[in-house]
Amino acid sequence: MNRRWVVATVLAVVSVVRPAAADPDPRRDRGFPRPVAAAIAVVPGAVVHGLGRYATGDTRTGHRLLLAEGLGVSAFALGGAGLLGTGASRHTVAPFAALVGLGLGTFFATYLADVAATSLPEGTLGRAQRTLPLLEVHAGVRVLHDPTASYGVLAVQGFDLRSGRFRVSPEASVALDDAHGRYDVGAAWRFLGPTEGRRRSQDGTFLDAELDVLHVRAISDRTVSTSGVLSLHGRYDLARVGRSLAGTFAEGALGWGLQRVGYAAPAAEPDAIDVFDMRVAFGVYHGRRRAPFGETKVTYDHRRDTLVGGMKVPGRAAGILGSVGLTSRVYVTPRLGVAAEVAVGSAWMGGLSILWRPEAAP
Amino acid sequence: MIAWRKGIGAVAVVATTSMACTGVTRERTEEEAAIGSTSAPGIAIRVADGLAALRDGTLDRIHLRAGAPAIDVHVELANAPETFHFEIDNVLPDARCTAIAGDGTSLFVKAEARGRSLDKTCDVSIPRELGPAVTLDLHVASDDDGSAEPFTFGLLADVQEAVGEVDAIYARMGEEADLRFVLFSGDLTRGGSREELLEFERHEKRLDVPLYATLGNHELGSDRVHFHDLYGRGNYSFVYRSTRFTLLDSASATIDPAIYDRLDAWLGAGRHGVHVVAMHVPPFDPSGFRNGAFASRSEAAKLLERLAEGRVDLTLYGHVHSYYAFANAGIPAYISGGGGAIPERLDGIGRHYMKFHVDPIRGVRDATVVRVD
Numbered sequence: 001m002n003r004r005w006v007v008a009t010v011l012a013v014v015s016v017v018r019p020a021a022a023d024p025d026p027r028r029d030r031g032f033p034r035p036v037a038a039a040i041a042v043v044p045g046a047v048v049h050g051l052g053r054y055a056t057g058d059t060r061t062g063h064r065l066l067l068a069e070g071l072g073v074s075a076f077a078l079g080g081a082g083l084l085g086t087g088a089s090r091h092t093v094a095p096f097a098a099l100v101g102l103g104l105g106t107f108f109a110t111y112l113a114d115v116a117a118t119s120l121p122e123g124t125l126g127r128a129q130r131t132l133p134l135l136e137v138h139a140g141v142r143v144l145h146d147p148t149a150s151y152g153v154l155a156v157q158g159f160d161l162r163s164g165r166f167r168v169s170p171e172a173s174v175a176l177d178d179a180h181g182r183y184d185v186g187a188a189w190r191f192l193g194p195t196e197g198r199r200r201s202q203d204g205t206f207l208d209a210e211l212d213v214l215h216v217r218a219i220s221d222r223t224v225s226t227s228g229v230l231s232l233h234g235r236y237d238l239a240r241v242g243r244s245l246a247g248t249f250a251e252g253a254l255g256w257g258l259q260r261v262g263y264a265a266p267a268a269e270p271d272a273i274d275v276f277d278m279r280v281a282f283g284v285y286h287g288r289r290r291a292p293f294g295e296t297k298v299t300y301d302h303r304r305d306t307l308v309g310g311m312k313v314p315g316r317a318a319g320i321l322g323s324v325g326l327t328s329r330v331y332v333t334p335r336l337g338v339a340a341e342v343a344v345g346s347a348w349m350g351g352l353s354i355l356w357r358p359e360a361a362p
Numbered sequence: 363m364i365a366w367r368k369g370i371g372a373v374a375v376v377a378t379t380s381m382a383c384t385g386v387t388r389e390r391t392e393e394e395a396a397i398g399s400t401s402a403p404g405i406a407i408r409v410a411d412g413l414a415a416l417r418d419g420t421l422d423r424i425h426l427r428a429g430a431p432a433i434d435v436h437v438e439l440a441n442a443p444e445t446f447h448f449e450i451d452n453v454l455p456d457a458r459c460t461a462i463a464g465d466g467t468s469l470f471v472k473a474e475a476r477g478r479s480l481d482k483t484c485d486v487s488i489p490r491e492l493g494p495a496v497t498l499d500l501h502v503a504s505d506d507d508g509s510a511e512p513f514t515f516g517l518l519a520d521v522q523e524a525v526g527e528v529d530a531i532y533a534r535m536g537e538e539a540d541l542r543f544v545l546f547s548g549d550l551t552r553g554g555s556r557e558e559l560l561e562f563e564r565h566e567k568r569l570d571v572p573l574y575a576t577l578g579n580h581e582l583g584s585d586r587v588h589f590h591d592l593y594g595r596g597n598y599s600f601v602y603r604s605t606r607f608t609l610l611d612s613a614s615a616t617i618d619p620a621i622y623d624r625l626d627a628w629l630g631a632g633r634h635g636v637h638v639v640a641m642h643v644p645p646f647d648p649s650g651f652r653n654g655a656f657a658s659r660s661e662a663a664k665l666l667e668r669l670a671e672g673r674v675d676l677t678l679y680g681h682v683h684s685y686y687a688f689a690n691a692g693i694p695a696y697i698s699g700g701g702g703a704i705p706e707r708l709d710g711i712g713r714h715y716m717k718f719h720v721d722p723i724r725g726v727r728d729a730t731v732v733r734v735d
Contacts, residue, residue: 087683087706090649097651147385147619148661216660222671223663259650261663261691265670269692273659274650309658312386312616316553318579319615319643319657346616346658 031057034118041118049110052118053244061242065110068241072106075099098254098278101302105280109250112282112298113238117245125247126285126293128204128237132196133357136160138339140353142173144307146346150220151178154307156353158184162196165189167208173307179219182307186212193235203237204249204285212257214305222264227305231255231277251281251297259305278302278322286330294330294337301325308345329355387611387618390587394595394611404441410434414450415594423447427593429574430600431457431543432503439488442496448484449476452572454504454542459484464497471500480572510604510722516544516571517698517716519642519680522580523552524702524713525562531701531715531734532568538732541717542602543571547680548578548613548642549703556588563592574600576609578642578680597621599628604722606632612641615657617665629672636722637674644679644697646690654682666691676718676726684709685716685731696729 031037032055041052050065079099086092116125137159144152158171169186193206210233216225233253239246255277262270283297302322304310311321323345331337337355342348398412404421413433417425422443426435431454437446448459459482461469470487488496506513516535521528535541551558554577566573577589577596589596596611597618608628610617617625629637645662647655656662669677670691677695684706686697699706700714712735719728 084704086708087704088652088654089706089708090652090684091708093649093652146658148616148622148658148664218660218664221660221664222667223660225659225663256651259659261646261659261666263663263667263670263691265667265691267673267692268667268670269689271646271663271666271690273646273648276651276653304653304655304657305659309660310615310653312614312657314386314582314614316579316583318386318582318613319653319655321657346661 031055038115038119041114045114046111049107050114052114053242056118056244058242058244061244062114064241065114068106069110072103072110075103076107077103079103094256094276097276097302101278101280101300102252102254105250105252105282105300109238109280109282113241113245113248113250116248116284120284124286126287126295127247127289128194128249128285128295129289129293130194130200130203131198132162132194133359134162134196135358137356138171138353140339140351142307142341142349142351145348146308149178149180149347151175151180153177154180154182156351164197165191165195167196179217180221181217183215183217184212186210188233203239205235205237205240207232207234209233210253210255216305224262225259225305227257227259227275229255229257229275229277229303231257233279247285249283249285249295249297251279251283251299253277253279275305276302291334292330292332294328296326296328299325299327306343306345308343308347308349310345312346325349331355331357335359386614387616388620390590391597391611391618391620393587394590394597397590397595404439406438408436410436411598411600412595413598413600415590415592417451417592423449425449425451427451428453428502428572429594429598431572431602432501432507432600435500435502437498437500439494439496439498441494442488442492444488444490446486446488446498448486448500449481450484450502451481452574453480453482453502454572455479455570456504456506457482457502458505459486459500459502461486461498461500463488463492464499465492467492469498478567478570480570506603508604512719512721512727513542513603513605514538514540514717514719516541517547517640517678517696517718518544518701519547519578520549520683520699520703521551521562521701522549522703525551525558525565527702527713528562528565529568531713532565534732534734535715536568536570538717541571544569544573544715545607545609545638545640545678546573546575547609547640547678547698548576549580549680549699549701550575550578550589550593552580552703553583554581554588555584556592559588559592574607574609576611576640576642577613579613579615582613597624599631603720605636605638605720608632608637608639610639610641612643612645612656615643615655616661617641622668625668626672629668629674633673636720636725637672638676638678638718638720638726639669639674640678642679643681644677644690644695647682648686648688648697649682652682666693669693678716682706685711685714687729694726694729698731700734 037055040055045051049069050062053062079096082096142154153176154173167188173182188208188210191207194201214227235251238248257275281299287293325343327341329339339353341351398409413430414426472485581589599608683699
């Protein structure tokens with residue numbers, strides 16, 4: 001019985017992730033009119049993912065989304081059962097929590113992909129940038145509403161500098177109304193996917209190893225914190241699941257790190273706490289090779305040492321959830337763009353930045 | 363076209379974030395401020411610092427649950443009866459009641475136990491000469507309340523659905539000859555309903571020492587916070603034998619911003635003596651992967667800096683159903699969630715409680731885990 005389940009699971013995974021080379025032409029919808037298909041994708045499709053694809057006649061992609069939903073639900077159930085059965089034991093919580101998070105991420109990605117592909121007018125969804133520029137700079141402002149914080153406006157500046165597969169991404173956020181600064185340096189190595197240079201990747205799918213170091217100086221709060229986190233971060237272009245999903249993608253990240261918190265109080269000693277990095281996201285591309293182009297994604301971030309922290313949910317589920325954010329980056333010219341972001345955790349944050357790159361995409 | 367894109371993104375975010383309220387604690391913190399005070403035509407009652415829950419009352423009787431070893435009750439009567447009856451639950455077994463009128467006259471008090479020694483009736487005789495409008499102040503405390511003698515208290519948390527089996531823990535506590543009272547750091551019940559809290563209290567009556575509690579996240583699972591009605595405030599502070607105890611409501615994985623000012627005052631008052639702080643959800647979980655802790659690590663760090671600056675001697679927590687001994691910001695810390703709720707596995711410990719021996723002059727001298735299973 002166990003072997004049959006393993007074989008069935010492997011077949012299910014392969015059938016979902018196998019590139020959709022032989023899909024029928026997604027540009028010709030068959031079946032229900034698009035508004036009806038969209039309504040089906042949104043409402044009954046919230047339970048049975050892929051119904052929108054079925055409704056437009058793309059049954060193969062519908063099958064794959066449904067299978068992926070099943071895998072996501074199974075992962076969530078397995079992780080949840082593990083957490084309950086072990087009482088969230090300190091020894092096993094990480095893998096079970098990862099299963100829950102990735103399972104939920106898969107669940108929502110399959111739903112949102114179907115809704116996006118069915119609801120958005122044809123031609124709305126774009127394509128990934130298949131090479132990346134040497135340098136991208138961003139500068140802007142973030143506004144924060146945090147009942148426990150003494151600052152509310154931060155000036156943000158940072159850049160991504162790439163050389164082939166390597167990227168370094170420093171960013172500084174400094175409060176304009178209080179003594180508070182956040183300094184983040186990230187470095188990444190890309191195993192596959194779009195990189196800087198002439199070589200063009202197949203699509204936006206990527207896999208990175210990331211090292212992120214975050215240093216926070218909360219002068220008013222008399223605390224200093226430094227986190228170092230090592231993660232694997234990947235994106236999967238959902239066109240590989242079905243051509244009718246072209247323009248959508250799913251992301252996930254898993255990692256571990258350590259946070260050191262220092263205090264100003266005499267005789268206080270610093271604390272060292274593990275950091276569990278788990279992020280899942282769903283997004284869409286805008287435009288193609290020429291401006292305007294960009295992407296928008298909604299992300300769940302499980303970390304608690306971020307600017308917004310985790311959600312304060314009413315009732316018994318207090319402290320369980322991380323934060324949810326929506327980010328959108330659009331280059332309106334080949335060199336100049338704008339980024340907007342919203343995030344909710346223990347605080348609400350909204351941000352707006354100007355994007356600049358010194359060269360157009362090759 | 364743009365509207366569709368915005369719409370999909372907005373629906374996804376709003377649907378999720380409608381759950382997230384950065385002000386989840388505001389309503390119950392505002393509600394809590396009224397605990398311990400009430401008025402009706404002919405009578406006004408105020409318990410100092412809100413250290414008791416007013417259960418019910420009439421023009422000649424009130425029923426309270428004490429939230430501290432010593433309480434002061436101020437009563438204003440427009441048409442005073444011959445005798446005013448105070449029914450006070452959860453007092454120290456050797457607590458005494460004394461009363462004075464508004465003009466300083468000492469009043470005769472007849473005190474007797476109602477069932478167990480922790481539930482007392484203090485009948486205050488009011489002379490007619492004082493007139494119809496009378497103010498009286500009742501003080502309930504044990505004779506050792508102001509001393510600086512060492513003492514022992516217990517710690518328990520996280521009973522929840524295991525309330526039917528908690529008697530074994532209370533029986534074990536009953537074997538302790540020197541326990542003065544028990545601190546309960548949250549999750550008395552599974553869902554926080556009035557019925558569950560009353561059942562918890564029925565079992566609690568088997569204890570022969572008082573129990574002072576704050577609420578946990580499981581007390582937030584009902585239509586309203588019934589804990590406030592029956593047990594009182596979640597944020598409060600009291601002094602016993604020169605040792606300050608502060609209990610905070612961190613049930614929502616945060617402290618309400620309005621509490622920080624009161625916390626600063628309590629920290630200032632407790633700075634030069636022994637100060638014990640207890641709450642349900644800890645600022646940091648020793649298992650960072652699990653993060654059974656504050657929702658925001660920034661806020662957690664800010665709180666711990668305050669406690670360290672205030673020279674808090676001991677921090678006590680529940681929420682995690684196991685036992686942890688660690689330090690936060692250099693302050694000794696214990697998580698003791700051994701009341702019987704779904705336990706953490708693979709941790710080598712089952713149901714348990716802790717006891718602490720305090721010397722008000724020299725500090726917390728000893729911390730012991732007592733295994734029940």
